[in-house]
Amino acid sequence: MIVVILSVLLGVCFYVYKSRRSNLRRIHGEGQGIFITGCDTGFGYDLAKRLDGLGFRVFAGCLNSNGKEAGELARSCSKLLSVVQLDVTKEDQITSAKAYVETVHRNIGCGLWALVNNAGIDCYGDIEFSPTEFYRRVADVNLFGMVHVTKTFLPMIRKSKGRVINNTSVKGRLSLPRISVYGITKYGGENFSDCLRLEMRKFGVKVVIVEPGNFGGVTGILSGSNLNRLKDDKETMWNRADPEVKQVYGRKYLESQFSELERAADTSCRTTTPVIDAFEDAVTLENPRTRYLVHGGRGLFDKCCVYATLNSYLPTAWMDFLGARYKLELTFDYCQNCSDCQQLRAVPMVPKAQSKDTCVSDGGFGYDLAKRLDGLGFRVFAGCLNSNGKEAGELARSCSNLLHVVQLDVTKEDQITAAKDYVETVHRNTGCGLWALVNNAGIDCFGDIEFCPMEFYRRVADVNLFGMVHVTKTFLPMIRKSKGRVINNTSVKGRLSLPRISVYGITKYEGENFSDCLRLEMRKFGVKVVIVEHAKTSITFIHPNAHMFYSQLKRLQDDKETMWKKADPEVKQVYGQKYLESQFSGLERAADTSYRTTTPVIDAFEDAVTLENPRTRYLVDGGRGLFDKYCVGFFLSFLHRLY
Structure with missing residues (x-):
C-alpha cells in the first residue's frame, strides 16, 4: 500500500512538473518546414491550413495531389504551402x-522542423x-507507412533538432x-513512437x-466514401468467410455490428479543433507533452478516452468488463440462439484425452513446453x-507416441492449412478434439x-504478428x-x-492488442x-542444445552487417x-545475465x-538478481501516461 501511495504521489508531482515545463514560449513559424502526411481530408487537411496560417512552410502530402480536396487546400492557403x-x-x-523537400x-x-x-485508414x-x-x-x-516516412525524413529532422509527431489513436491504448x-x-505506432523518442533524445x-x-464523424472516417469502403469490406468479409463461421455468427450478426458505425458518427465531436490544437502545441511549444490524449464525443466525456x-x-x-458493457450488447441479441454462443460457463479441468497444439520454433520455449505437456x-x-x-x-524421440511433429512455417499459408487438415484427421480418427492453441513461434x-x-x-511482423x-x-x-x-507468447x-x-x-505490442481483442470477442463462446x-529475451537462446544460442546470435550478427551495408x-x-x-557487443553479455532454465515460463504456460x-x-x-529490471520497468511505465 505504501508503495502504491508513493507511486501515485510521484506521478502527480511528475505531471505537475512536466505540465509547467510545457507552458514555455512557443517557437515561431517564419517559413520553417513542416511535412504532413494524409492531407486530403480530416486532421491533415485542417492542420495544414492552421500551420500555414502560422507562417510555416507546409508540405502537404496528399494521396491524390490532383484531387478536389488537394486543390481546395492549395487555393485556401498561402504560397508557402506545397501539395506533394x-x-x-x-x-x-x-x-x-x-527529394522535393530537399530541393x-x-x-x-x-x-524541416517537424x-x-x-x-491512416x-x-x-x-x-x-x-x-x-x-x-x-x-x-x-498505418504502421509500415509511418515507419518508412519517418526513417526517410529523420536525417533532416535531426539536423534541425526538430520533432516527429505521430497521430495514433485512443485505440492505441485501449483494446475493444x-x-x-x-x-x-x-498499438504498434505507440511502441514505435516511444522507441524513437528514446533513441532521438541524444x-x-x-x-x-x-x-x-x-x-470519426467530422474527419470523414465514418462518412462518405470511407464509410462506403467499410461497407464494401463487410461484403468481402461475408463472401470470404468460412462456412462454419457463417453458420455460427449469421448474416444478421454481421449487419448489426456494422450498423453501429453510422451511430458512432452521430455521437462524435463535430469539430476537429481540439485535435488540431494538440497538433499545434506539439509543433510550436518549446517543450510539448509526450502524449496528447484528446477527448471527443458530444457528451460530458469521451468513454474511450476515459x-x-x-x-x-x-x-x-x-477492463474486459467495461469493454463488454461498451461494445458487446448487440452480440447476445443476435447470437443467443446459436448452440456455440451461450452465456459464460465455467470451463472444466482439462481431461488428459484432450489435445494441445503448440507452434514450436525448433528450440526454446516451444521445445520444452511440448515435452512438459506430453x-x-x-x-x-x-x-x-x-x-x-x-x-x-x-x-520426437524424447516424447511419447502422443506427440506429433508437424511441419509449420507460420508465414506459409499452405503449411498452416496442411497443419489444420492433419489435426482434423487425427481428431476424426481418435476423437481427441483441440483444447488449446499456443502461438509461440517468433x-x-x-x-x-x-x-x-x-x-x-x-x-x-510476418512471423510474430501476421x-x-x-x-x-x-x-x-x-x-x-x-x-x-x-495462449499467445x-x-x-x-x-x-x-x-x-x-x-x-x-x-x-500488436500481439498484446490482438490477444485482448480476441479475448473480448471469444468470451461469449466460453x-x-x-x-x-x-x-x-535471451532466455529463449539458453537451451540444452547450446548451438541454438550461437545460431541465433549469428543471425543477429548477420543482421548487423546488413544494417551497415544498407544504411544511408x-x-x-x-x-x-x-x-x-558497441550495441551488438552487449548481446552475449545479456545471455549471461538471464535464467539458465526455461522452467518459470513453462510453468506459466x-x-x-x-x-x-x-x-x-x-x-x-x-534475470538472476533479486528482480528483473524489465518487469520493474513495466510496472513503473504507467507514469509516462500521465504526461
Whole structure:
C-alpha cells in the first residue's frame, strides 16, 4: 500500500512538473518546414491550413495531389504551402517527396522542423470475419507507412533538432472487440513512437504522440466514401468467410455490428479543433507533452478516452468488463440462439484425452513446453519450422507416441492449412478434439531505427504478428467447439518500450492488442485467451542444445552487417561503425545475465493450459538478481501516461 501511495504521489508531482515545463514560449513559424502526411481530408487537411496560417512552410502530402480536396487546400492557403503527391505505401513516392523537400531547402534554406505522420485508414469487424489481407493492408498504411516516412525524413529532422509527431489513436491504448485490424497498428505506432523518442533524445529531437478520441464523424472516417469502403469490406468479409463461421455468427450478426458505425458518427465531436490544437502545441511549444490524449464525443466525456486512462491502472478483468458493457450488447441479441454462443460457463479441468497444439520454433520455449505437456498426457501437435531437423527429431524421440511433429512455417499459408487438415484427421480418427492453441513461434531483431531496413520490420511482423493472426484464425473454429483456449507468447517488451528494439517491440505490442481483442470477442463462446509475457529475451537462446544460442546470435550478427551495408551514408557518418558494433557487443553479455532454465515460463504456460480459470496475463520475471529490471520497468511505465 505504501508503495502504491508513493507511486501515485510521484506521478502527480511528475505531471505537475512536466505540465509547467510545457507552458514555455512557443517557437515561431517564419517559413520553417513542416511535412504532413494524409492531407486530403480530416486532421491533415485542417492542420495544414492552421500551420500555414502560422507562417510555416507546409508540405502537404496528399494521396491524390490532383484531387478536389488537394486543390481546395492549395487555393485556401498561402504560397508557402506545397501539395506533394504521397502514397505512404509507395517507396518511390516517399523518395520523391524527400527529394522535393530537399530541393526547396537548398533553394530557400527553410529546413524541416517537424514531420507529422497523419496518414491512416480504418477497418472494422470481428477477427473471424477479417481476412489476413485486411491486416496487411491496414498495417501497410498505418504502421509500415509511418515507419518508412519517418526513417526517410529523420536525417533532416535531426539536423534541425526538430520533432516527429505521430497521430495514433485512443485505440492505441485501449483494446475493444471488432477493431483488432485497426487497433494492432495503433498499438504498434505507440511502441514505435516511444522507441524513437528514446533513441532521438541524444540528438535533441522530440517525439510526440497525439491520440484522438471519438472524431470519426467530422474527419470523414465514418462518412462518405470511407464509410462506403467499410461497407464494401463487410461484403468481402461475408463472401470470404468460412462456412462454419457463417453458420455460427449469421448474416444478421454481421449487419448489426456494422450498423453501429453510422451511430458512432452521430455521437462524435463535430469539430476537429481540439485535435488540431494538440497538433499545434506539439509543433510550436518549446517543450510539448509526450502524449496528447484528446477527448471527443458530444457528451460530458469521451468513454474511450476515459477507459484508455483507466487501462493504465485497472486489472485486465475490470477492463474486459467495461469493454463488454461498451461494445458487446448487440452480440447476445443476435447470437443467443446459436448452440456455440451461450452465456459464460465455467470451463472444466482439462481431461488428459484432450489435445494441445503448440507452434514450436525448433528450440526454446516451444521445445520444452511440448515435452512438459506430453509428460502430462496431452496429445501434442508440435509445429516445427523444420520437421526433419535435428531438434524436431530429438523432440520426437524424447516424447511419447502422443506427440506429433508437424511441419509449420507460420508465414506459409499452405503449411498452416496442411497443419489444420492433419489435426482434423487425427481428431476424426481418435476423437481427441483441440483444447488449446499456443502461438509461440517468433523471431527477434535488434538495432536502432535508423539502421534497420524496412525489410526487417516486415520480416519480423510476418512471423510474430501476421503468423499469429493467421494460425489463430485457422484453428479458432476447433477451439470454439471445445470451449478451449488460445495462449499467445508475447513478451514484457509488448508492454515496455526500449531503444533499439522497435522492430521486435511493435510486433509484441500488436500481439498484446490482438490477444485482448480476441479475448473480448471469444468470451461469449466460453473460450479463454491468455498472454504469457516473458522478460529476458535471451532466455529463449539458453537451451540444452547450446548451438541454438550461437545460431541465433549469428543471425543477429548477420543482421548487423546488413544494417551497415544498407544504411544511408549520412546515417553512417553520424553514428559510425564503432557505435553499431558497441550495441551488438552487449548481446552475449545479456545471455549471461538471464535464467539458465526455461522452467518459470513453462510453468506459466502449463497453468494457462491446465487451470480451470487461468490468469489473463502471466508476467514472468527473468534475470538472476533479486528482480528483473524489465518487469520493474513495466510496472513503473504507467507514469509516462500521465504526461
